[in-house]
Amino acid sequence: MTNLSGKCAIVGMGETVVGKRPDATTNSLHLEAIKACLDDAGIKASQVDGLLTNQPLNDSHRSYATKLSHMAGIDPLFATDLALGGATPIAMVQHAVMAIEAGMATTVVCVHARKRSTADPSPGHPIRRGDEHWEEPWGHFAAAGGHAFAAARHMYEFGTTSEDLAHVAISTRYHASLNKNATLRKPMTMEDHQNSRMIVAPLRLLDCSLESDGGGAVLVTSAERARDFPKKAVSILGMGQHHPHWSLLDAPTLTTLGGKKSSETAYRMAGLKPKDMQFAQIYDCFTITALITLEDYGFCKKGEGKDFVKNGRITIGGQIPLNTHGGLLSQAHLEGQLHITEAVKQLRGNEVEPERQVKNAKVGIVSGHGGSLAMHATMILGAL
Amino acid sequence: MSKDERGRATRRGQPFLEEPEAKPFWASLREHKLTAQRCASCQKIFGFPPQSHCPHCLSNEFKWVELSGKGTIYSHIAYHRAWHPAYQDKVPYNVSLVDLDEGGRLVTNVVGLPPEQVKIGMKVEVIFEDTADFTLPKFQPAK
Numbered sequence: 208m209t210n211l212s213g214k215c216a217i218v219g220m221g222e223t224v225v226g227k228r229p230d231a232t233t234n235s236l237h238l239e240a241i242k243a244c245l246d247d248a249g250i251k252a253s254q255v256d257g258l259l260t261n262q263p264l265n266d267s268h269r270s271y272a273t274k275l276s277h278m279a280g281i282d283p284l285f286a287t288d289l290a291l292g293g294a295t296p297i298a299m300v301q302h303a304v305m306a307i308e309a310g311m312a313t314t315v316v317c318v319h320a321r322k323r324s325t326a327d328p329s330p331g332h333p334i335r336r337g338d339e340h341w342e343e344p345w346g347h348f349a350a351a352g353g354h355a356f357a358a359a360r361h362m363y364e365f366g367t368t369s370e371d372l373a374h375v376a377i378s379t380r381y382h383a384s385l386n387k388n389a390t391l392r393k394p395m396t397m398e399d400h401q402n403s404r405m406i407v408a409p410l411r412l413l414d415c416s417l418e419s420d421g422g423g424a425v426l427v428t429s430a431e432r433a434r435d436f437p438k439k440a441v442s443i444l445g446m447g448q449h450h451p452h453w454s455l456l457d458a459p460t461l462t463t464l465g466g467k468k469s470s471e472t473a474y475r476m477a478g479l480k481p482k483d484m485q486f487a488q489i490y491d492c493f494t495i496t497a498l499i500t501l502e503d504y505g506f507c508k509k510g511e512g513k514d515f516v517k518n519g520r521i522t523i524g525g526q527i528p529l530n531t532h533g534g535l536l537s538q539a540h541l542e543g544q545l546h547i548t549e550a551v552k553q554l555r556g557n558e559v560e561p562e563r564q565v566k567n568a569k570v571g572i573v574s575g576h577g578g579s580l581a582m583h584a585t586m587i588l589g590a591l
Numbered sequence: 592m593s594k595d596e597r598g599r600a601t602r603r604g605q606p607f608l609e610e611p612e613a614k615p616f617w618a619s620l621r622e623h624k625l626t627a628q629r630c631a632s633c634q635k636i637f638g639f640p641p642q643s644h645c646p647h648c649l650s651n652e653f654k655w656v657e658l659s660g661k662g663t664i665y666s667h668i669a670y671h672r673a674w675h676p677a678y679q680d681k682v683p684y685n686v687s688l689v690d691l692d693e694g695g696r697l698v699t700n701v702v703g704l705p706p707e708q709v710k711i712g713m714k715v716e717v718i719f720e721d722t723a724d725f726t727l728p729k730f731q732p733a734k
Binding site: 338342345347349355357363407455461 | 712
């Protein structure tokens, strides 16, 4: 088996303005992200030969990747939609690497956009998560509920508190306050968090991520071809996935998730350890998700996340800066697409506001998490 | 299809009684029996939702068996926001994950006490809530 560590690199990335984009559509946000990405990479659509995307939540298509390719003027040798919820953006890059190494494509754009903050009247049908009819009759409707089950269980097993979760939200908001392209930039206090209304106990409003309009894209090619692109290439060093259950009904545990095995695979591929990571862009649909993933990724022991997130350890300048862009909690929720673009910017070293730049950043880890805490993907990126 | 203020489809909030694998489950509930599939090969309870083949050994031979209706709360939450109009005047309300003694887990409601008094590890027993079209299994603290 060939080790794919370092075989491919990210050579382009694009982000749209995020937040409320009333005049945009799902399609226009995808195209805007692709254009920004190709401009950044300095190539034309005709030079791209692969495209990966995620199904739009509010308007399903049979192969949206094919539609998007041709809307963008791309004639793909490789194109498909992936469906792993918030683990999809990382899975897209992983599949791009596999396609490139298999000789099926050379230059693959991975794009995801969402229109969830302002209305997007669309002619099509929304996508179901699946099995809602085994939850909704009892009043369980929301992602907040699924993650609240995990939070309640983590509190029961390890004594984690709502104040502990607040540290994740407060630190993430601080990073957003330094990011011009973030939705919520007013610094948050412990009092703000504790006074925010209960949504699904034990999770409060400020434990929950945003609903956003926006998009992002990255361009993947071989390490060899990466040298021909104008900007510093970011090497894909490690990749992993794990999907330990499907729904809350078959989850063996809600306090250790797919991140444990997924990160073990990625660390092994990269030949690196948690202590080698200089930042962590961790999927933060809810505060509890980031706390559990920090444990699963080996930054602290299981159950110690409640103390680990304190004392500035996860803030810029600390031991492992978490979500230096403001994350899903405060920048924008594009299912983690911007966790990847942020990692690329950090490793390029000169593309974010200096106050939130990780000093001398050479390697970092990115996570994706989807479904009923079911799907997980990990990627370790490095500066070439 | 009805839509919410963001143009998204509103939720049904109802069980799907015609799901082929689950029809016997919903029919037994009408008779106030909580049932599950027991594998004829490995003897384990399938769990929920019902399916055609055993998730433990892939045998497609099983029997519907009545459960004791006793279980333990794995985790519980309280909805303070209503995602569906029918719940507007019910918040805050409990939703729990109940692990049944014989195997299998349900998303359900633990009723008969305020949400803040529900605890992980609490022993519970099934009760049946009838509506015009279907019966839902819910739980109360075990006597």
